[in-house]
Amino acid sequence: MSLIDWCIDKISGHGKVESISKIDSTTLELTHQNTNTYAVSVFSCERMNLKSISDIDIQKVDFILNIKKDAYISGKLMQLMESADFSIGGLGDLYSALGSGNLSNYISKEMQFVIRGLSQHNKVKRIYRLDNRRFEIERKLLPDVTILVLNDYDLTAESVRSGIDKYGDFDSILTSNPNCRRSSNAEKAAENSGRKIMSWGELMGNLNKKWN
Amino acid sequence: MELENIAGIIFTAKATLDRKGVNADFYIFGSILTKGALYSDVDILVIYHKDDDVQIIRYILNDLFYKIPVDLCFMTRQEERELKFIMRTNAINIDRAVAT
Numbered sequence: 001m002s003l004i005d006w007c008i009d010k011i012s013g014h015g016k017v018e019s020i021s022k023i024d025s026t027t028l029e030l031t032h033q034n035t036n037t038y039a040v041s042v043f044s045c046e047r048m049n050l051k052s053i054s055d056i057d058i059q060k061v062d063f064i065l066n067i068k069k070d071a072y073i074s075g076k077l078m079q080l081m082e083s084a085d086f087s088i089g090g091l092g093d094l095y096s097a098l099g100s101g102n103l104s105n106y107i108s109k110e111m112q113f114v115i116r117g118l119s120q121h122n123k124v125k126r127i128y129r130l131d132n133r134r135f136e137i138e139r140k141l142l143p144d145v146t147i148l149v150l151n152d153y154d155l156t157a158e159s160v161r162s163g164i165d166k167y168g169d170f171d172s173i174l175t176s177n178p179n180c181r182r183s184s185n186a187e188k189a190a191e192n193s194g195r196k197i198m199s200w201g202e203l204m205g206n207l208n209k210k211w212n
Numbered sequence: 213m214e215l216e217n218i219a220g221i222i223f224t225a226k227a228t229l230d231r232k233g234v235n236a237d238f239y240i241f242g243s244i245l246t247k248g249a250l251y252s253d254v255d256i257l258v259i260y261h262k263d264d265d266v267q268i269i270r271y272i273l274n275d276l277f278y279k280i281p282v283d284l285c286f287m288t289r290q291e292e293r294e295l296k297f298i299m300r301t302n303a304i305n306i307d308r309a310v311a312t
Contacts, residue, residue: 092252
């Protein structure tokens with residue numbers, strides 16, 4: 001079964017999808033219960049940037065479905081996504097977007113919460129989205145800090161190490177999952193790399209202080 | 213059918229890893245184990261024994277799972293015990309997943 005046929009099989013099971021058809025080998029069109037039709041481009045890529053989507057006609061696409069879980073999305077591609085009205089995400093994101101009936105401007109609930117919460121903090125002057133999981137936070141009278149947002153339910157040493165490998169430079173890890181459990185080796189791996197792991201509440205408190 | 217396919221892919225990965233002298237245990241958990249559930253990815257727990265093995269395990273699994281979204285969770289046995297992951301998630305060993 002090809003990648004697109006596998007996706008059609010999965011997406012057709014979603015309760016909000018009235019019909020679905022293949023347009024070409026990488027694009028499908030679905031009709032939502034709200035009667036709108038949406039074009040979804042399907043591909044599989046670990047690191048997404050402007051070049052990796054150069055074959056996709058973004059003016060005709062509402063959602064780029066990346067089969068790779070937790071893929072890296074560059075900041076420039078994030079900016080293009082916002083300005084050109086299309087979304088990028090995994091199958092879980094597509095299911096959520098179908099649930100809301102908005103495929104072209106989808107933002108996950110996790111990121112909505114983080115962006116809103118950071119923007120409303122009284123020490124935060126401005127936030128810059130560096131890529132799909134890092135934010136540079138400009139603070140009032142305090143140094144800028146960069147956080148990596150990880151949504152793991154169980155944060156392990158390997159979660160920390162792969163976060164560093166994938167995203168590179170940042171000061172602290174925010175565990176955005178409120179039920180996140182951290183292993184002691186995860187704490188050690190972060191400490192050994194000179195970074196801290198923070199829950200949402202810890203981040204909110206630490207934004208008032210100099211920590212880097 | 214899907215679970216058998218996924219187990220087959222993991223067995224292929226295990227065989228490749230064995231040939232390279234890499235040992236790891238694989239468990240499946242999450243919505244794929246719920247009959248009739250609409251799942252968006254396949255959750256796989258990988259218990260690794262050496263830090264150096266993680267990259268090759270990840271590479272081989274990602275290569276084999278090109279067409280299916282997989283969420284890989286890597287833990288040492290010590291971390292699994294600490295977080296009680298298998299018990300909390302009702303994860304099942306790949307050998308048992310096929311027999312179920």
